[in-house]
Amino acid sequence: MELLPQYVANGLVIGSFYALSALGLTLILGLMRVVNFAHGELYMMGGVIGWWATTRLGLDFFSGLLLVAVVLGLFGWLIDRFLIERIRDQGEEPGILLTIGLSIFLANTALLLVGTAPLKIESPLAGGPIFLGSVVLTKARLFAVAVSIVLMIATYLVIQRTRLGRAMRATFQDPMAAKLVGIKTANIYAGTFAMGTVIASLSGMLLGSIYSTQVSIGGLVSMKAFVVVILGGMGSFAGAIVGGLLLGLAEALWGGYVATGWVDIIGFVLVILTLLFRPYGLFAKRAERA
C-alpha cells in the first residue's frame, strides 16, 4: 500500500498525456464526426518533424514546437479541403476508409524517410527527480503536464470565448443555419480539422521528449485516443480530460496491483462497458441519437 501515492501520481501524469493526445480527436471525432484513424499518424508526424527540427535544423524546443504547429496546421487544412471536404455528409464509412488509407500512407512514407529507430527529442528541462513526500516525479514529466494543461486551457478558451469558436459551435449544431447567418462553413470545417491536427502533433512532439517518437506508434495512439473520447463522451471537452485521467489511473493501478501484461485491455473493456451502460459517454450533456 505504501506505493499507492506513487501509482496515483503516475496515473495522473500518464492520464494527462492521454487527455492531451486525445484532445485533437475530440474536435475531429466529437464535433466533426469524422472517425479519424489517421489521428495517431498526425501525432507521429508532430514527433518526427519536431525531432527533425531540433536535431537537424538545430532549433530549440519551443521554436520546434512552433514549426510543428505551423506545418501540421497547414497540412490538416489541406487534408480537409482536398479530401474530407469531398466526402462530407456521406455518413461515417467513406471517412473511415479515407483516414485508414491516409494513415497507411503516412506511416509507411515516414518509415521510408526516417526508419524504425526510436527518435529522442531533447526536453528543454534537464532531467532530475523531484521528491514530494514519498512520490518521485521527473522534472521533464511535470513540465509536460504543465504544457498539456496550458494547451487544454488555450483550446477551451478558443472554442468558448472567441468569435471563431462561436462560429465553430454554430456550424456543428446546424450547418445550414450557420451558412445562412454568413459563416463560411467550409473554412470552419477545415479550421477545426487543422486545429485538431495541430493539437495532435504538438502532443506528439511533447511526449516525444518524455518517451521517444517512433514511426509505428500511430495505431496505438489512435486506439487510446478513441478510448478516451468514448469514455468522456463525443465532443465533450471536459469529458476528454476526465476520460484521459480515468484511463491513466485505471491502467496505473491495474498495472501496479494486478498484472502488467494485461494493462492495454482495460481501456477497451472500459469502452465496451461505457457504450453499453452510458452510450453517450460518462459526462455527455445531451443524449442524442447516434
Added chain:
Amino acid sequence: MNIQRNCLAGFMLLAAVLPFLVSDQYILHVAIIVMFYAVLATSLNLVVGYVGEFSLGHTAFLGTGAYAAALLSTQAGWPMWATVPAAGLCAAVMGTFIGAITLRLHGPFFVIITLSFSEVLRLIANNWVAVTKGPMGIAGVPQPALLSGMSNLAGKHFYYGIAWGLLAVALYLAYRFVNSNAGRAAVAIRENRYVAQSIGIRPLHYSMMALVLGAFLSGMAGGFYAHYISFVGPEMFRFAFMVTMITMVLIGGKGTLIGPLVGALLVTFLEEYLREAQELRLSLFGLIVIAIVLFLPNGIMGFVTSRREKYEKKNGTTPASMPVSGTKRRSA
C-alpha cells in the same frame, strides 16, 4: 437477381477448372488466398452491405475460428474435416455474444465497439499464454494425414479444392440469405430503420442473423487458414487484416454478392503486384485506398450498375429499372 446468380455460377465454374490447367504452385497459392479472402469479404459484406453497419471487428470471428481449429487439432487431435466446421460454430457462438452487445449501437459507436472487441480478443490471445502460447502462437497445426504421401503440388491442389468448397458454401449461404425474407428485412432496416420497425421488422433479430451467419463463415475461413498456413498467432486479430477485408468489400461494392469476389481478386492481385515496388508498396496501397474512396464511392459494382442504368435510360429499353440493392447510399 439472375445476372448476379449467373455471374457467381460462372465464376465458380472457372475457378473449378483452374487447377486442371495450372500446375504452378505460386499461382495456386495466390488463387487459394484469393478464395480465402473472398469468403471473408463475403461474410463481412453481410454485415456491412446488408445490415448497413460498419463493422471493424470482423477479425474477432476470423481469429476465434483460427484459434479454435488450431487448439482442437493440436490438443484434442481432431481431423481437419471436423475442425473447420467446429471453428465456424465457435465463431458463430462468439458472433451471437458480440452481436447481442454491439448491434444495439449504431454509427461511429458501433465502429468503435466492434473494434474494441477484436482488440480485447487480440490482447487475450497475446497474454493468455497457458492456452494460446501468447505471442509465440500455435505452430505446427497438423496437415490432414491424407497429404503425407503426396507431393507439394498435390497438397496445393487439395487445399485449392477445400478453399473452393468453402467459397461455394459461403456464396450459396449468402445468396440464400440475401434472397430470403430475412435478407430483404435486413435491407429494409439498412435503408430505413424506422420504416422497417413500423411494419413489424425487428431490427436486432435480423441484423443478428446476418452477423451470426457472417461470423460462422469467417470462422470456417479462419479454421481453413490455420491448417493451410499451419500457424496461428495473435496477428490474426490484427487491424491490418481488417483493413484488407474492408477494402475488398468497399472496392468491389458493398451490398452486392459479386462485389466482394471482385474486391478479393483485385486487392490480392494488387498486393502481389505491388511487391515489385518493395518498400513503397504500402504507401502506394494507402494512396490507392484514398483514390477509391474519392472516385469510386460505390465500388466497382456500383460503378457498373450506374453505367448500365444510364445506358438503358438513354436507349429507353427498360422503363426506370428497379434499383439494384446496395447502390443507394445511406444518408447518415
